Amino acid sequence: MLDKITACLITHCRIFGIKALQHTNHLDGAGEAFLKSDSIPVTCPETDGPYLQKHGLSVEKALPPWSKSPYKGGQITAIPAQHGYGWVHHLMANGVGFFIELPTSLRSISAGTQSLLPR
Secondary structure, X not given: OHHHOOOEEOOOOXXXXXXXXOOOOOOOHHHHHXXXXXXXXXXXXXXXXXXXXXXXXEEEXXXXXXXXXXXXXXXXEEEEEEOOOOOHXXXXXXXXXXXXEOOOOOEEEEOOOOEEOOO
16 A cells, blocks of 8 residues: 555644654654655645755655645645644644645645644
């Protein structure tokens, strides 16, 4: 099944740019190794792009919040998201959810473990 993977969406994966604090529930060592070994193109928030590239991942798109970009024959929109509420979200990495529109009329929202924020 893994040989069918052609792209990866990462909603967020790091805090303070420190490898030891990487969010392993979004990108663990095995996942990172797989993405590197097969040069799987990654779409992520603009804040994670340089970090992921530094660690050897193939970042295809690092999207700012609310930006739209061509994606797989359709488009993808990065929707800002907050990781938790109250004091905890200040300690966690905020990221994005992704809204994907494809020409097949398929629409998908990927938000990871975050709450999407209204515009």
